Amino acid sequence: MAVEGTLSRPVSARPERPEPAIPHAVFGMVLAIICEMLFFSGLVAAFIVGESANPGAWPPPGQPRFPVEVTGVNTLALLASGVLALLANRAHGAGRPSFVGLLTAAAVLGAVFLGVQGVEWQGLIREGLTLSYSTHASFFYLLVGMHAAHALVALGGLVWAVAQARKGALGKGGLVAASLFWGFVVLVWPVLYVLVYLL
Amino acid sequence: MASHSIAAHGHSDSHGHHDAHHEEHWFLKYCWSTDHKMIAKQYLITGLFMALIGGFFAYVFRWQLAFPNQPVPFFGVVTPASYNMMITQHGTIMIFFVAMPVLLAAFGNYLIPLMVGADDMVFPRLNRASYQVFLISSIILIWSFFVPGGGFGGAWTAYPPLSAGSQFNLTPSGSTLWVVAVAVEFVAFLMGGINFIVTAMNARAPGMKFEDVPMAVWMIVIASVMFMMSVGPLIAGSVMLIMDQNFGTHFFDPRTGGDPVLWQHLFWFFGHPEVYVVLLPALGFLAEILPVFSRKKLFGYRTLLYSSIGTACLSFFVWAHHQFISGIDPRMANVFAATTVLISIPIAEIMFVFIATLYRSSIQFTVPMLWALSFVAEFLVGGVTGIFLGASGADIHFHDTYFVLAHFHYTFFPIAIIGSFAGLTYWFPKMFGRHLNEGLGKLHFWITIISFNFIWMPLFFTGIMGDHRRIYSFTNFPDLMTPDRILLREISSVATAIMGVAQILFFANFFWSMYKGRKAEDNPYGANTLEWRCPSPPPHGNFAVMPTVYRGPYEYSHPDRESDFWPQDEPPAGQGSVQPEGAH
Amino acid sequence: MAEQHPSHESGGSGWQPLARSVYSLTILGVVTVITAILLYIFAGGEDLIARLIPANSSFAGDIDFVILIIAGLVGFWFFASIFAFFALLYQSRRRPGHKPEYLGKHDHQLHTWISWPHWLVIACDLIIIVVAVKVWHQVKQVAPPADTVVRVTAQQWGWTFRHPGTDNKLDTADDIVTIDRLHVPVDKVVHFELQSKDVMHDFSVPVFRLKQDAVPGRTINGWFKPTKAGAFDIQCAEMCGIGHGLMPARIFVETPEQHAAFIEDSARNASVPGGQSIY
Numbered sequence A: 001m002a003v004e005g006t007l008s009r010p011v012s013a014r015p016e017r018p019e020p021a022i023p024h025a026v027f028g029m030v031l032a033i034i035c036e037m038l039f040f041s042g043l044v045a046a047f048i049v050g051e052s053a054n055p056g057a058w059p060p061p062g063q064p065r066f067p068v069e070v071t072g073v074n075t076l077a078l079l080a081s082g083v084l085a086l087l088a089n090r091a092h093g094a095g096r097p098s099f100v101g102l103l104t105a106a107a108v109l110g111a112v113f114l115g116v117q118g119v120e121w122q123g124l125i126r127e128g129l130t131l132s133y134s135t136h137a138s139f140f141y142l143l144v145g146m147h148a149a150h151a152l153v154a155l156g157g158l159v160w161a162v163a164q165a166r167k168g169a170l171g172k173g174g175l176v177a178a179s180l181f182w183g184f185v186v187l188v189w190p191v192l193y194v195l196v197y198l199l
Numbered sequence B: 001m002a003s004h005s006i007a008a009h010g011h012s013d014s015h016g017h018h019d020a021h022h023e024e025h026w027f028l029k030y031c032w033s034t035d036h037k038m039i040a041k042q043y044l045i046t047g048l049f050m051a052l053i054g055g056f057f058a059y060v061f062r063w064q065l066a067f068p069n070q071p072v073p074f075f076g077v078v079t080p081a082s083y084n085m086m087i088t089q090h091g092t093i094m095i096f097f098v099a100m101p102v103l104l105a106a107f108g109n110y111l112i113p114l115m116v117g118a119d120d121m122v123f124p125r126l127n128r129a130s131y132q133v134f135l136i137s138s139i140i141l142i143w144s145f146f147v148p149g150g151g152f153g154g155a156w157t158a159y160p161p162l163s164a165g166s167q168f169n170l171t172p173s174g175s176t177l178w179v180v181a182v183a184v185e186f187v188a189f190l191m192g193g194i195n196f197i198v199t200a201m202n203a204r205a206p207g208m209k210f211e212d213v214p215m216a217v218w219m220i221v222i223a224s225v226m227f228m229m230s231v232g233p234l235i236a237g238s239v240m241l242i243m244d245q246n247f248g249t250h251f252f253d254p255r256t257g258g259d260p261v262l263w264q265h266l267f268w269f270f271g272h273p274e275v276y277v278v279l280l281p282a283l284g285f286l287a288e289i290l291p292v293f294s295r296k297k298l299f300g301y302r303t304l305l306y307s308s309i310g311t312a313c314l315s316f317f318v319w320a321h322h323q324f325i326s327g328i329d330p331r332m333a334n335v336f337a338a339t340t341v342l343i344s345i346p347i348a349e350i351m352f353v354f355i356a357t358l359y360r361s362s363i364q365f366t367v368p369m370l371w372a373l374s375f376v377a378e379f380l381v382g383g384v385t386g387i388f389l390g391a392s393g394a395d396i397h398f399h400d401t402y403f404v405l406a407h408f409h410y411t412f413f414p415i416a417i418i419g420s421f422a423g424l425t426y427w428f429p430k431m432f433g434r435h436l437n438e439g440l441g442k443l444h445f446w447i448t449i450i451s452f453n454f455i456w457m458p459l460f461f462t463g464i465m466g467d468h469r470r471i472y473s474f475t476n477f478p479d480l481m482t483p484d485r486i487l488l489r490e491i492s493s494v495a496t497a498i499m500g501v502a503q504i505l506f507f508a509n510f511f512w513s514m515y516k517g518r519k520a521e522d523n524p525y526g527a528n529t530l531e532w533r534c535p536s537p538p539p540h541g542n543f544a545v546m547p548t549v550y551r552g553p554y555e556y557s558h559p560d561r562e563s564d565f566w567p568q569d570e571p572p573a574g575q576g577s578v579q580p581e582g583a584h
Numbered sequence C: 001m002a003e004q005h006p007s008h009e010s011g012g013s014g015w016q017p018l019a020r021s022v023y024s025l026t027i028l029g030v031v032t033v034i035t036a037i038l039l040y041i042f043a044g045g046e047d048l049i050a051r052l053i054p055a056n057s058s059f060a061g062d063i064d065f066v067i068l069i070i071a072g073l074v075g076f077w078f079f080a081s082i083f084a085f086f087a088l089l090y091q092s093r094r095r096p097g098h099k100p101e102y103l104g105k106h107d108h109q110l111h112t113w114i115s116w117p118h119w120l121v122i123a124c125d126l127i128i129i130v131v132a133v134k135v136w137h138q139v140k141q142v143a144p145p146a147d148t149v150v151r152v153t154a155q156q157w158g159w160t161f162r163h164p165g166t167d168n169k170l171d172t173a174d175d176i177v178t179i180d181r182l183h184v185p186v187d188k189v190v191h192f193e194l195q196s197k198d199v200m201h202d203f204s205v206p207v208f209r210l211k212q213d214a215v216p217g218r219t220i221n222g223w224f225k226p227t228k229a230g231a232f233d234i235q236c237a238e239m240c241g242i243g244h245g246l247m248p249a250r251i252f253v254e255t256p257e258q259h260a261a262f263i264e265d266s267a268r269n270a271s272v273p274g275g276q277s278i279y
Ligand code: HEA
Pocket: B157, B275, B276, B278, B279, B321, B322, B340, B341, B343, B344, B347, B348, B351, B380, B382, B383, B384, B386, B387, B389, B390, B391, B395, B398, B399, B400, B404, B407, B408, B411, B412, B415, C073, C074, C077, C078, C081, C121, C124, C125
């Protein structure tokens, strides 16, 4: 949402404002990301408290295991797309048109990640691990689900950026903001993966 | 109503068009504008309206408490359910739908661009969205009063399991709508906060160094940062609460490995910083008003700034003082008691700065000044009584008694009502291009202030004497039905009714002056800050020529000037000085 | 600046003397109120709080003491600030020929206004913290050995009290279970096990200065030692739903004889199945 240029209608007889150190869109996006980080740290804190609230077996025995391996690979896919987004920014900075392709690739990989997640969930639910199956399951769906929701939004941002780029209407601020948010989604995931799947 | 000012300069747009005189469809002008001043007025009016609801609820349950189980005039009989619902919504409304929108959103939107010399917020459309999301959340909240089962009645703190299970709170949809309303509103203020911070940092007029930024802007920015840093976890908690209520999860349900106290931590980790989020903007208004009407430089700009930042930081480490006896590890209480009491230091400094500003000044007791001064006097009471609660040992007795209520009404009322009145009466000429009526304003001031003290002073004592909160009728408690207690309660309730009626004066003055008031000059008070350097009311785009800032905002009564104020953007002597209006 | 500024004309020069009298009156009022309060405090001394609400437990006096210490310390600051405040309002009220003072960046002599109080406030804070933590520790962190133990169970919306019977042990056949009426012997250390069946409640006995949340899924232990016989209110002090205001209970602090009698005839009525009597 913060992907919005500054409003400065060129009004005559007005000395131009000194160019801000950080572009508005980037600044705004950084702030938004800080909020998001706190949001997720809230979830993680809750998860850890919940974990410590039932000592002993965690995850409780006799519950379907989470697909660690597939998700592991999936994680790599996500990280790769993050790298691609980064490269896209580099390219754009260097004025190389290849950045559009890189950005598209990043978006595609992101879509793949989300797709695989969806398939996994179907599997889990078929195995009977529903949202209300246990607190453990609830936390699983809460954390992973919230991340998925953010990934969806961030993916939207990437797609928007690609579309703009195709039109050649993509400003630097827009690109950086979009890839910043995507980067955030990418970097939060490993934390959740380790917390929810491995520990 | 807000219409008037803008209509004066029929110039309003979202983006692009420069044609200053083409009339716009009223909907686009009043409901779809991206002009920060219009959005500010939208927030203000919504906040005023919500304040009426919250105030009316206060009157109703106050009356019920003094004259139990008799029909309340203009309402009827108060049942336990409706009592709980009303106090809950009263608290929610007053904090989240009055204090926040008026102090932070309305004045933040109005003042920041004007005071830093910007033509608008840097994200105007985000700004518009912020208000619309807020409006939606207000509508959801009011809607929740009327759904089957009634509005949520589990107190504004919404402790689970009560709030998490409809078998406990008996308000299946009311409780969910309440959480949704509050969570959605948080999103609105996050959008606003991002806007405030970026605008204040990136869009300052050339020459405006950090120490030239008016205190009001600083305070609102610090408050926004605090809000952003504290609200995330609570939003997470709200999501979990909504899932518990509707999707059969058990995050807060002890029987299946959930932890009910977890919510309390999430809530108060936000809840305590929140009180300073609303405190700081009000302090910012004082920092603007006191110097202007005492014609004296603000005492200790840096002290004030650093104390506020100190308060902000410290406030993240005190939250458990709301949970001393909630079953947390008693050893934790010691730590939090210490941090809590220590927070008195920065706030004491802030108070001393304001008092010291008056030293050897020349005070005019105009209406805004009266409000500002009364803030200092009243807030001191609320502040020092907080220390009784922060002292863990004493809180064992005070927790959830009317002493707590009196404490925070002596802080919240000065902030949300007195602070808003101060800001509103001070900036009214700028906002609406007309003056409020002084005489009426003074009358309203005195009635409100006196009745306020009669409402809450007695309740300190009923609190010490054991009146507990959220009790719809004390008739069930023999020890609490002694004549002296009953008398104190009645004084308080009658005073509430009087205060409620007195608000008619305000609204009459407000709306009458908006259309019929005496036309306001650009700079009626002889103030220095930039908002007074553009027309009243300012057109869309604010400044004809972008101002350049040469000095701090509080240069009053400078010895080597004949004029007793020195506007921030007035070039130093020799650089073709602008004619200062209304010199001494 | 005034003359050109209608905002002040409107008030007119008429209200200046009026304001002056108003404010001098305010100051007078404040002064009298303060002296009254101070006199009351010194007259009241120790039992100032106890006059408002009886102090009937061993630690009630200590908690009142904390309250009074704080009242003294912050009271001093409060009145000092208020005095300075109103004095300044009067001293620097706007009047002809009275010029406000400009303090430039460099004159720091005024800053002692802040720095001195600053350190003094810190000192007061430390005193307050020490006193508060000490009493907290004594009430909530340690407990004297129990003479008897009761189990307090809260639920929407009532209290169940399980007294140990003649054998003074809980969970034995002769336990006495009562609803909304708690019987304890005077001058004996009573430990309580606090539980909740559904939502948060709070076991609060104002005359004991006692308060403790009941958290579902946990048992929270606490103690008190009543010092005066009589019947007092128990309140629920945590919002627990519609009936939160309808959850009153009474605590009967009994002399040894009375208490023995209570145990006696509840034992007699114990013919009720489960050996329990709703007392
Ligand atoms: C904006 C509102 C606001 C503000 C500013 C404050 C300020 C403070 N509050 Fe308050 N508080 C609330 C709003 C506020 N509070 C609300 C809404 C609740 C109830 C929530 C609920 O349960 O519903 C609450 C409840 C509350 C509690 C929990 C009570 C309980 O439920 O058991 C506590 C306990 O520590 C507390 C403490 C404090 C303290 C120490 C301050 C300090 O910031 C005050 C510092 C200021 C001063 C101390 C005065 C100036 C200093 C001097 C004059 C110098 C002399 C002072 C000393 C030497 C100490 N508050």
